[in-house]
């Protein structure tokens with residue numbers, strides 16, 4: 366039987382993590398898709414709409430929310446009627462690590478119908494590459510197994526009202542129509558994090574995530590169906606089911622860690638309540654995403670996306 370986690374600490378750490386707060390602001394799939402589009406060079410309303418298949422009203426709301434968050438900047442290109450180009454701000458460009466990791470994950474595990482680039486080329490070294498996470502402190506390439514996590518509730522993050530600019534809920538029907546969409550959303554990522562932190566049973570997940578049982582039941586079943594969780598009978602107690610991560614959900618940690626780190630360092634300016642340490646060098650882990658060919662850090666303007 367897996368060790369029993371400290372459920373109250375895990376619940377408090379998850380709810381005050383920069384992952385959870387950050388996902389409240391921009392974890393819905395449309396917002397993520399709009400950000401991905403911006404990194405692929407989409408600038409205008411109509412282009413986003415046609416590439417994402419996003420309803421006009423939803424797109425208007427998401428662009429406004431991202432502009433209010435300081436991640437996009439609107440520049441008028443026509444006076445009458447007023448029309449705008451949207452550009453990533455300096456703060457928005459800091460999301461690149463997380464976008465690269467998402468891209469890598471979607472290429473490997475996501476839906477094949479996504480309109481994502483087939484190939485990323487690092488202009489600096491001239492080679493096609495796969496983005497890899499490395500440790501900013503020592504430069505070593507790092508996977509989830511090279512990290513340890515300490516839970517320490519950051520009280521400053523309790524004060525962040527979780528409903529502030531809360532992203533609107535996405536209906537399941539909406540999700541299936543997206544051209545540039547992703548199949549991971551806020552709850553998916555939080556459930557995966559809770560399982561990773563040692564919560565393997567339904568009652569544990571319900572306790573630490575505060576999700577009602579019918580919603581959690583539906584969520585877990587959906588994640589099992591899409592290969593993000595394994596559900597097995599518990600050998601010690603056949604009435605209980607045990608949930609485990611799959612290779613696909615393990616692979617999401619690059620994305621989860623890069624996003625948490627961005628939210629912590631570039632948005633909330635507070636350490637997360639879930640703190641990764643690189644086992645190899647003993648330093649707090651700050652991710653850097655590097656080129657698999659030349660090991661250099663990747664900048665958005667040095668990467669060419671082919672076949673998008």
Ligand SMILES: [Zn+2]
Nearest residue numbers: 500503643646
């Ligand atoms: Zn290190």
Ligand SMILES: [Zn+2]
Nearest residue numbers: 487490656659
């Ligand atoms: Zn390179």
